[in-house]
Amino acid sequence: MKTLWIAFIVMAWAAPASSDDKTSAELALSWQAPEKFTDVRTANDSRSRFLERVQRNFEQVFQEMADKLPKGYSWQITVTDVDLAGEVDYFATNTGQAIRVIKEVNSPAIRFNHLLRDQYGEEVVSGEERLRDMSFMTGMTPRSHAPEFAFEKAMLQDWFKTELQPKLTEHAALPAKVSKP
Numbered sequence: 497m498k499t500l501w502i503a504f505i506v507m508a509w510a511a512p513a514s515s516d517d518k519t520s521a522e523l524a525l526s527w528q529a530p531e532k533f534t535d536v537r538t539a540n541d542s543r544s545r546f547l548e549r550v551q552r553n554f555e556q557v558f559q560e561m562a563d564k565l566p567k568g569y570s571w572q573i574t575v576t577d578v579d580l581a582g583e584v585d586y587f588a589t590n591t592g593q594a595i596r597v598i599k600e601v602n603s604p605a606i607r608f609n610h611l612l613r614d615q616y617g618e619e620v621v622s623g624e625e626r627l628r629d630m631s632f633m634t635g636m637t638p639r640s641h642a643p644e645f646a647f648e649k650a651m652l653q654d655w656f657k658t659e660l661q662p663k664l665t666e667h668a669a670l671p672a673k674v675s676k677p
Contacts, residue, residue: 521565521612524572525558527551534579534605540594550578553645554606554652561656565664568615576624579605581632581647603630604648612660620667627655 530536530547538546554575562571582598589595605628612620629651643649 520563520567521569521571523559523562524570525555526574528574528576530575530578533577535583536578536580537584550580550645554578554648557645557649557652561652561660564656564661565612566615566668569612569620571610571612573608573610575606575608577605577607578648579603579628580645598633598647600633603628603632604651605629606648606652614667614672616672618667618673621660621663625655625659627651629654 530551536547536550537543541549558571558573565571580596581602581604582596583602584594585597605626607624607626609622609624611622614620629647632647632651
């Protein structure tokens with residue numbers, strides 16, 4: 497009986513969180529052949545676990561950006577390549593243990609296709625994006641306590657702010673091409 501009450505309380509508490517009242521855009525993110533990405537090499541983890549961690553972190557970044565989009569919008573993204581900042585080096589330490597060394601010559605990059613639609617299904621923006629941040633070390637310095645994939649996250653957030661948000665503003669100023677409900 498106690499288990500039944502606990503289950504009932506958990507379901508009642510979670511019900512508002514699963515309602516259909518969305519406050520952000522719907523995000524559909526997919527990965528095209530991640531095993532062939534330019535650089536998602538791991539320094540000290542299995543390749544599959546590291547790739548899962550990379551995907552989880554990038555999904556979080558894209559979801560944070562989607563949360564800033566207007567309600568009712570839908571954003572489809574297919575990530576086609578990732579090149580993480582730095583490179584894995586087996587000789588950087590005396591122990592022979594591999595670590596990811598961040599140098600200016602190994603800038604982060606990502607390539608993805610995307611399609612953003614407004615609440616009426618009209619295309620706001622679409623295309624292939626090829627981002628590379630050649631000056632990634634000017635804004636932040638690599639530290640052992642920095643969040644994982646901080647350079648890649650900063651690059652994506654900068655693109656969102658300077659490229660996508662202005663296009664959203666332009667689109668919002670245009671009259672809708674379809675009749676509004």
